[in-house]
């Protein structure tokens with residue numbers, strides 16, 4: 001087995017992604033390697049998408065999703081689009097079936113280069129999120145930040161897109177809240193036994209909203225695809241929006257459609273930046289010489 005694997009640095013609307021090709025091997029990217037890569041400027045990332053051999057007949061690959069802190073996530077929308085683009089560039093394949101901890105996802109690259117991922121069915125039960133206490137109605141749960149009689153943030157909607165999300169509806173610009181301060185408190189709140197991805201969402205029309213996300217295991221990101229899906233379905237579920245919504249994240253726009261068959265379709269871009277090789281045990285990496293040479 002080679003000591004190193006090929007990898008690409010990519011981004012999905014500014015969500016920083018490393019795509020590592022672990023096919024044909026049985027080792028994993030270690031949490032130590034992930035943390036080492038995250039700590040370096042050149043390879044700083046939000047998620048590593050590690051492509052492993054398929055474990056289920058008919059699927060193209062099994063994808064392990066690793067957060068910057070070395071923990072694993074069940075779903076990553078932006079990273080999945082990057083995997084489609086990386087594999088498509090190698091083989092010309094346009095349609096894929098990937099397996100993740102959240103289940104089997106269908107993804108496809110369109111003629112214009114945009115990529116759609118079927119993110120599956122959202123779940124809203126308090127055990128599905130999971131929450132540590134029973135809530136019969138998860139459209140607005142009791143949780144607040146700030147003074148008891150004048151909370152800054154309160155009553156989020158919660159949903160699982162395979163991974164846990166809380167969406168706080170705000171009336172002011174999403175940039176006017178100190179998400180860097182509230183994010184860590186909410187991510188680790190005792191109500192969320194598996195921690196939580198935290199978003200602020202401002203609805204700007206029946207088919208439009210702007211969100212900002214504090215990601216579990218990462219921190220502030222320029223984009224979070226599964227959070228955009230969670231915000232869109234919670235928007236529709238609470239009567240704030242229609243089922244087809246353009247979600248503007250700091251890195252750009254994602255189109256989210258909550259289809260009649262209950263599946264959530266996310267469409268957006270993916271961008272390759274550079275490639276190299278890395279050691280999955282340590283995170284040591286080498287960037288390909290010819291790329292970016294003056």
Ligand SMILES: N[C@H](CCC[C@H](N)C(=O)O)C(=O)O
Pocket residue numbers: 015046047067072073074075076077078079163164197215216217218223224225226227
């Ligand atoms: N950036 C990802 C989500 C990562 C989620 C992760 N932070 C977690 O659930 O632990 C996305 O585009 O969907």
